[in-house]
Structures are given as structure tokens and as C-alpha cells.
Amino acid sequence: MGNVTQQFLQQIVNGLSLGSIYALIALGYTMVYGIIKLINFAHGDIMMVGAYVGWYATTVLHLSFLPALLIAMVVSAILGVLIERIAYKPLRNVIRIASLITAIGVSLFLEYGGMLLVSPQVRTYPPVFPSTIYNVGGIIIKYGDIVMVVTSIVLMISLHVIVQYSKIGKAMRAVSFDTEAALLMGINVNNTISATFAIGSGLAAAAGVLMGVYFNTIDPLMGIIPGLKAFVAAVLGGIGILPGAMVGGYFLGLTEAFVSGLGWSTWRDAVAFLILILVLIVKPSGLFGKNIREKV
Amino acid sequence: MGKWINRQSLVTLIGVLIIYAIVQGSIFMDVLPPFVALTLIQICIYVILASSLNLINGITGQFSIGHAGFMAIGGYVAAIVIVKFHGPLILALLFGALVSAVAGFLIGLPTLRLKGDYLAIATLGLGEIVRIIFLNTEYVGGASGFSVPKTINWTWAFWLTALSILIIRNFTNSTHGRACISIRENEIAADAMGINTTKYKIMAFTIGAFFAGLAGGIYANYMYIIQPMTFSFLKSFDILVMVVLGGLGSLTGSIVGAVVMTVASAALAGLPEWRLVITAVLLVAMMIFKPTGLLGTKEFSLSFLGKKGDKNAASKN
Numbered sequence: 274m275g276n277v278t279q280q281f282l283q284q285i286v287n288g289l290s291l292g293s294i295y296a297l298i299a300l301g302y303t304m305v306y307g308i309i310k311l312i313n314f315a316h317g318d319i320m321m322v323g324a325y326v327g328w329y330a331t332t333v334l335h336l337s338f339l340p341a342l343l344i345a346m347v348v349s350a351i352l353g354v355l356i357e358r359i360a361y362k363p364l365r366n367v368i369r370i371a372s373l374i375t376a377i378g379v380s381l382f383l384e385y386g387g388m389l390l391v392s393p394q395v396r397t398y399p400p401v402f403p404s405t406i407y408n409v410g411g412i413i414i415k416y417g418d419i420v421m422v423v424t425s426i427v428l429m430i431s432l433h434v435i436v437q438y439s440k441i442g443k444a445m446r447a448v449s450f451d452t453e454a455a456l457l458m459g460i461n462v463n464n465t466i467s468a469t470f471a472i473g474s475g476l477a478a479a480a481g482v483l484m485g486v487y488f489n490t491i492d493p494l495m496g497i498i499p500g501l502k503a504f505v506a507a508v509l510g511g512i513g514i515l516p517g518a519m520v521g522g523y524f525l526g527l528t529e530a531f532v533s534g535l536g537w538s539t540w541r542d543a544v545a546f547l548i549l550i551l552v553l554i555v556k557p558s559g560l561f562g563k564n565i566r567e568k569v
Numbered sequence: 570m571g572k573w574i575n576r577q578s579l580v581t582l583i584g585v586l587i588i589y590a591i592v593q594g595s596i597f598m599d600v601l602p603p604f605v606a607l608t609l610i611q612i613c614i615y616v617i618l619a620s621s622l623n624l625i626n627g628i629t630g631q632f633s634i635g636h637a638g639f640m641a642i643g644g645y646v647a648a649i650v651i652v653k654f655h656g657p658l659i660l661a662l663l664f665g666a667l668v669s670a671v672a673g674f675l676i677g678l679p680t681l682r683l684k685g686d687y688l689a690i691a692t693l694g695l696g697e698i699v700r701i702i703f704l705n706t707e708y709v710g711g712a713s714g715f716s717v718p719k720t721i722n723w724t725w726a727f728w729l730t731a732l733s734i735l736i737i738r739n740f741t742n743s744t745h746g747r748a749c750i751s752i753r754e755n756e757i758a759a760d761a762m763g764i765n766t767t768k769y770k771i772m773a774f775t776i777g778a779f780f781a782g783l784a785g786g787i788y789a790n791y792m793y794i795i796q797p798m799t800f801s802f803l804k805s806f807d808i809l810v811m812v813v814l815g816g817l818g819s820l821t822g823s824i825v826g827a828v829v830m831t832v833a834s835a836a837l838a839g840l841p842e843w844r845l846v847i848t849a850v851l852l853v854a855m856m857i858f859k860p861t862g863l864l865g866t867k868e869f870s871l872s873f874l875g876k877k878g879d880k881n882a883a884s885k886n
Contacts, residue, residue: 312686363857369685370632371860374813377634377806378852385845393842501697504690543701546694553691554679 279411284534290418292526293425297480298503299518301473307449307513308469314376317500318383323349323478324485338401345482346475353474354467387493395492398485417487441468505549511559608835613726614784615831617733619811619823621780627818629773630753632689634805635696636781641800643669643782644789648717658720662786669782670775677774704797714796721791733780749773816862821869
């Protein structure tokens with residue numbers, strides 16, 4: 274195998290692992306946006322909270338990966354619902370900018386409140402996985418890579434099943450399609466929105482734990498950049514569209530891996546935002562979105 | 570002339586002169602602690618930033634959160650003119666502001682077609698791109714920062730601030746400003762009434778970028794060093810908080826917001842984490858209980874002094 278091909282495949286492996294994280298966060302973004310048209314800036318910080326809960330579960334409670342993941346998801350889901358009830362719900366019917374600013378406020382609160390609570394120091398994740406490395410024809414695949422991709426795919430499939438077949442999933446789709454009509458059909462819109470926040474936050478927490486395990490370090494500001502990039506992924510796929518968020522997440526992860534692989538790693542954030550702006554200008558509805566004309 | 574000098578503008582002018590004289594007097598007599606002097610200059614910088622962002626967000630209703638990017642452009646260009654070309658300060662500031670305005674124009678042209686949240690996230694991304702470009706430019710020191718001699722004093726900062734407010738205020742009250750307000754109230758209706766919405770949105774965006782660049786120039790020439798990290802989107806959020814606190818759409822509100830937030834953050838300078846937690850709680854509480862900010866779209870005015878008064882309250886809302 275040629276050196277270039279090998280490099281290429283190696284970056285694909287890296288990109289898929291990174292993309293799994295973005296895809297998981299992007300799913301939460303896109304669900305929340307689809308249902309209440311709010312960019313939940315705090316979503317990346319919920320991921321951070323998830324990473325910390327996972328850290329406590331593994332180091333203090335000495336749990337293994339799966340229970341830690343589940344605890345982190347549950348705690349973050351509760352946090353997500355609380356945030357929605359306290360900060361976003363009172364603003365559902367006022368101007369949109371107010372809720373956007375609130376989301377920014379909640380995000381700052383989680384970041385710096387987190388700093389006060391757990392100190393700004395960087396923490397190291399314990400080695401949850403064996404540090405096995407598989408060498409497949411010169412391509413290095415870490416045990417963590419496999420866990421990351423498998424976990425996120427399992428979560429995505431579960432999400433798909435929930436959204437397509439469960440009662441709450443059908444309610445979510447109905448509210449997202451037309452809130453008022455859903456209300457008239459007897460759907461409890463408030464509970465549906467809470468459920469959306471719970472599921473979205475749970476997915477973000479899973480991404481947080483995976484990220485902590487994969488990169489070994491966590492800190493209270495770790496959610497900002499991945500959060501923004503996951504939003505880029507969500508917009509890329511067409512916001513409000515679940516498969517779009519997954520594709521967007523993996524696309525972004527791969528792009529980033531290739532940019533880093535070419536030795537331009539200091540530019541990779543700029544590339545992500547450049548993609549965002551290009552997508553917004555060329556096709557604001559995203560890759561999978563349909564254009565809806567605004568009416569007077 | 571009669572329209573220019575009424576009782577109200579006279580009182581405002583005297584007020585401005587008194588503020589200037591008190592501070593300049595205490596600097597002259599050397600009784601002003603350095604920390605207070607720093608805070609005063611910071612107030613000037615943030616007042617310009619908040620009023621210019623208010624022009625975009627509050628008056629024109631285009632939700633931009635990349636203001637720190639324009640501040641960075643103005644700051645770095647002004648610094649380059651001073652350090653690399655040994656230009657005079659006034660030229661540096663003007664050039665920085667102009668380059669920032671051009672950037673605002675070029676960026677605004679495509680992005681202002683976007684609306685609401687999409688525009689917000691696009692401008693956020695643009696602000697970050699600007700920061701990353703400076704971060705990767707060795708010519709201006711990269712991540713370690715760019716040293717600039719301190720050439721700004723209170724007189725410069727104060728009068729530039731006063732001038733900026735005057736220009737922004739006159740723009741808001743002009744035909745163009747009214748057109749911008751109509752876009753905020755309802756873009757589709759404004760379009761239907763024959764207002765060239767694109768033109769006015771870009772006009773407001775460019776002017777906003779110009780003054781953000783000016784503020785950046787003042788910042789760069791006062792702080793001895795500028796670093797890309799200073800211009801992260803946290804800075805944009807800071808400015809946004811000031812505008813929102815004062816009331817989106819109120820120029821005097823932005824000034825009040827800038828003064829309150831700068832003084833508050835100076836008071837909490839020893840506890841940076843608390844500062845941001847308090848900012849965040851304030852922001853959320855503000856949005857829940859009074860989403861229009863302290864002044865809403867109203868202007869604090871001295872109209873009771875004049876006979877007819879200047880009706881500059883933008884709209885009722």
C-alpha cells in the first residue's frame with residue numbers, strides 16, 4: 274500500500290472518530306432547533322457537564338465505561354430539562370432574539386459556574402479502555418476509535434427507533450411540524466419539548482464522555498468549540514433533519530482530520546466556519562433541507 | 570443654526586465638557602489612580618463598541634455576534650500603521666476603522682442575505698475566522714501578541730467617543746436611520762414600501778464595523794499589547810450583553826449598558842469567574858423579566874429642557 278493511500282485511510286479513521294462526536298452533539302442541536310427554533314448555545318456546555326459526570330463516575334465511583342456513560346446521560350438529560358424549564362420556557366412566545374441571548378447566558382453560566390464548582394484545572398480521564406492498538410496494514414486503529422464509532426452508531430440507531438416508532442417520537446415530529454396543530458390534536462407540547470431536551474442532552478453527554486475518554490483531558494471550557502462545530506454540522510446537513518446532522522457531523526470530522534493531516538491544524542477551526550458560511554450562502558437550508566419561502 | 574443650538578444640545582455639550590474637564594483635571598493634578606484611569610478608557614472603548622453594535626442589532630435588527638472580529642481588524646491595522654510604518658496616531662485609527670468598514674462591507678454583502686439565527690451564527694463564525702487569521706499571521710506576532718506603544722490618552726479616547734456617538738445618533742435620526750428602523754420592525758413590509766433593504770442593512774453593518782474598528786484602534790494603542798485571544802467571541806458576547814442590558818435599539822441605553830458593565834467588571838476584576846457567572850445570570854434574568862432591556866427602544870433624553878423637544882424615541886414597541 275502506498276504511503277499516500279495509507280495516510281488517506283488513517284485520516285479517514287481519525288475523521289470518523291471525531292465525526293462521531295460531532296454527529297452526536299449535532300443531533301441534539303438539530304432536535305432542539307427543529308422543535309422550538311432555538312440555537313441552544315448551551316448544548317456544548319451540557320456536553321461538558323456530561324464529561325465531568327462521566328469523570329466522577331469513573332474516578333470517584335470506580336465504575337466502568339457503560340454505567341458511567343449511562344449516569345452521565347441521565348444527569349445531563351435532567352439538566353437539559355431543567356434549563357429548558359427555567360430559562361427557555363418563559364421566553365417561548367417573545368421575540369426570538371431574547372431566547373438566543375438567554376441561550377448565550379445559560380452557556381456562559383455553565384462554563385464559568387462550572388469553573389467555580391470544579392476549578393478551571395484540566396483533569397485527566399482514567400484509562401477506561403485498554404490501550405490496544407490495531408495495526409491494519411499500516412493504519413493505526415485505537416481501541417477508543419472503535420468504541421467511539423460503535424457507541425455513537427448504537428445511540429443513533431436507538432434515536433432513530435425512538436423518533437420513528439415510539440409515541441413520544443411521533444409527538445416530537447408532530448410538534449416540530451406544526452406546534453399549534455399538534456396542540457389541537459391533544460399532544461402535550463410542553464412535555465414533548467422537555468423530552469426533546471432530555472434526549473438531546475443525553476446524546477451530548479454521551480459525546481462528552483467519549484471525548485473525555487478519547488482525548489484524556491476535560492476542562493470547563495471544553496464544550497465551546499465542539500459545540501459550535503456541531504452546530505456547523507447541524508446547519509450543514511440541514512437544521513431540524515436528523516440524518517442531516519449525522520452526515521454533517523461525519524463530514525466535518527473528516528474535513529478536520531484531512532486539514533490536520535495536511536499540517537494545517539491551526540486552521541481547522543477556520544475551515545469549519547468557512548464551510549458553515551459557504552453552506553449558509555449557497556444553500557441556507559443545508560444539504561438535505563428544502564427551501565421554504567417566508568410569507569408575509 | 571437655530572436648529573443646531575437648542576437648549577437641549579447646549580446642556581448636553583456642557584455636560585460632556587464637564588465630564589471631560591473633571592477627568593482631565595484630575596489626570597493633570599495626578600490624583601487619579603491608574604486603575605480608575607484604565608477603567609475610564611475602557612468605558613470609552615466599550616461605549617463605542619456598544620453603540621456601534623446597537624446600530625446593527627438594535628436599530629437595523631440584524632443579529633450580528635461577530636463584533637469582536639471587526640474590533641480585531643481595526644486594532645491590528647492601527648497597530649501595524651503605528652509600529653511598522655510609524656504613522657501618526659490619527660492616521661492609524663482612521664485607517665484601522667476604514668479597513669474594518671471595508672471588511673464589514675465585503676462580509677455584509679453575502680451574509681446579510683441571511684436572517685435571524687443564521688446571520689448570528691454566520692457572524693460568529695466570521696469573527697472567529699478573523700481571530701484565527703491573526704493567530705496564524707507571524708507578521709503581527711501570532712499567538713504571543715503584538716506590542717504597540719501606548720499613544721492614546723484620555724483626551725483622544727474621550728473626544729473620539731463623543732464624536733462616534735454624535736455620528737451614530739445623527740445617522741439613526743436621519744432618513745437612512747429611519748429606513749433601518751423600518752427593516753427592524755418588518756423587513757418584508759419595508760421592502761414592499763420600496764426601501765432598498767439590502768442597501769440599508771449593509772450601510773448599517775459597514776458603519777457599525779467602522780466604529781468597532783475605531784474602538785479596536787483605541788484599544789490597541791492603549792493596552793501596550795494585543796493578542797488574538799482578546800478578540801474571541803467572549804468579547805462579542807460582552808458587547809452584546811451591554812447592548813441588551815441597555816435595551817436593543819436605544820443608543821443611550823447602550824451607553825448606560827457599557828458604563829454599567831465596564832464598571833461592574835472592573836469592580837469584579839479580582840474574581841474573573843464570578844464576573845462571568847454574574848453576567849450570565851443577569852443576562853438570563855433580564856431576558857426573562859424584561860426582554861427589552863433597561864430602556865427598551867426609548868432614548869433617555871433631556872427633551873424636557875427644550876420647548877418643543879426632540880422626539881427621538883424610535884418607536885413604541
